[in-house]
Amino acid sequence: MSYLFPNYARKDIEFMKGSKNTLTDQAGQSYLDFTSGIGVMNLGYEVPELNEILAEQAKLLWHTPNLYENHLQEEVAEKLANGKDYISYFCNSGAEANEAAIKLARKATGRTKIITFTNSFHGRTYGAMSATGQSGIQESFQPLVPDFVYLPYNDIPSLEQALDMQTAAVMLELIQGEGGVIPADEEWIQKIVELCKNTRTLLIIDEIQTGIGRTGTLYAYETYQIEPDIFTLAKGLGNGIPVGAMLGKKALAEAFNPGSHGSTFGGNKLAMSVANKVVEQVNQSIFLQDVQEKSKQLFAGLEKLAEKSKKIQAVRGKGLMIGLELSDPETLNQIVNDLQINGLLVLKAGKTVLRLLPPLTITPTEIDCGLQILEKVFIEGEK
Template identity: 60%
Template sequence: MIDLVNGSGSYVYDQNGTAYLDFMSGIAVSNLGHKNPKVMQALHEQSQKIWHSSNLYTNHLQESIAEKLTMGKNYLAFFCNSGTEANEAAIKLARKATGRPKIISFLQSFHGRTYGALSATGQPQLQQGFFPIVEGFDYVPYNQLEALKELLDENVAAVMLEVIQGEGGVIPAEKAWLQAVAKLCKANGSLLIIDEIQTGMGRTGNFYAFEAYQIEPDIITLAKALANGIPVGAMLGKKELAEAFGPGSHGTTFGGNNLAMKVAETVVSQINQPEFLADVKAKGAFLKAELAKLTGESEKVVEVRGEGLMLGVQLDSAETLQTVIQTLKQEKLLAIKAGGNVLRLLPPLTISQSELEKGVAIINQAILQ
């Protein structure tokens, strides 16, 4: 068993002092790597002040990070503790704001494991043992329009989706399809909820993945990398939805606490810079191009897909995937699966070119052997 007890940059270290090249980032959490100096400084500074004050009082740190996340757009922010909580808030807001009961999400999606978020997740195998789940959810095929059109009626509060399905197999949305979904929602009076929990915070080379699609969601959910490992989540909703979330409608004890907000502000300030995001795109393009060569070199590799530093290598079977992941671990590189047979690669956005090249060499060896 590996017990990770330390980390630095793109490396993590187990209880025996063994170093592993981290191509997981805690499942897209440590986007700025481990022991990021500015993050550590922010955490230390706030730890010497107040950690928690409750949402009964004004919190200038919440206001500051909200401004950074909304980027001058027509959104307000609600802070919580995790991605599943952000999605629970989004589901509640959509139903209350529209007065409609139904939510449409997509097969192979993943939105969390609490009851509402699990009910929005289009993976029946994850729902087994927990029935009855929350009613009012329908699931349709991803990147297809016909089934969505059939279900989209005056009872649909929202359509909920990931721009790249992460747990489902690193499946990117087709641009024309996502733009069509946005138009259908608007015409039907349904809200569009974009789950950016895994794809946000620069992971795809854009601060938000949806920015590459020229759409404007009604609700955006965030978590994972927002505070680089300190638990925090956020829901951004258009200002006109605020009336539906008046006092007493929704709340959280720890959400928006001073410690998490100080760290999140520091994380966002580092990531949401043109030079930083351009660097992520360049490194992602390099990694994808190198991995794509495997499709012509091994029958085990079916496809390489994804954006930025969120990439998936689809292999020929679940058995091959397990063998590859174990081999990578033996060669001191950590990676994770997605779907049934996809090797998911999520290195820190701060990974160096030489570390990327080292990772490519290890992955090539593990797949080609």
């Protein structure tokens, strides 16, 4: 018997240790990790610098409430602002960061309507779930938080019709992760920015999965040459330590006055010590350029594979966030299992997409190894 709720469909393996970009299970079998713990372990496993920093802080102090100054929060917030006029609120997860963004947008504008998009994913707490444009996730949890409007992704006409002076915010992922690794069109994003400016609507970018170097820049919004009013982070920010952040323009500071929002554990010293080092390591031009080069290598290999295999309909994504659209949805689970048997861990996104999220520290040799396993499963399975 298990003493756990059955809300996760768990595989019958347990990982006992990790080293760099590989995991080892309870039977001693090793796997090349193309999941990063769902986009969390951007710097891989057993990182000496992070281990040392966490141990040093643990000897000093684990936790103080946000009733007192916290110099580590200030340091991380400055690094996350990255030279722009953003200020930070720290929490424990992506869902919490998105909850904070929703509250801030409504309080700052005095409006309640928030536009999000079909197949989006923003979390499973009530506000974040209400923002999520997937009926399957919302099923059985009605009534939801009101005044969320769901529009087709990458569709300008519906946006022009729905975005008005009653809209508090437009909230979106620049690459829909759980929705199938679907990048936003440049023209569509520019139209959103224009309409938001004309209606004094806030733009919220959910960077939970795309942020902290995943797409080859510190934030995905940089590649679209925009600056959102609010954006959210988590996953890769702590490299496995639970931490989230909501950043907003300094002009929004008055809306989050004392008592308006808070978190007991958010921004605790253990999480901040690690996040401080993670952002420092990732936000370097050499590191990010390396991610972009490895992205080119992986995309090139996957596109060659798609030419050989009838099972792959499309390859899409950005940086090291990649989706393989399968021709037959019925093959998805089997392919994921076959890859695992051959020593490669991958993810699903929606019902038809194989999702690849390798650590940003993946090596060119390991990329080639992963491509060889993918080819073995896709090509040999067709013979």
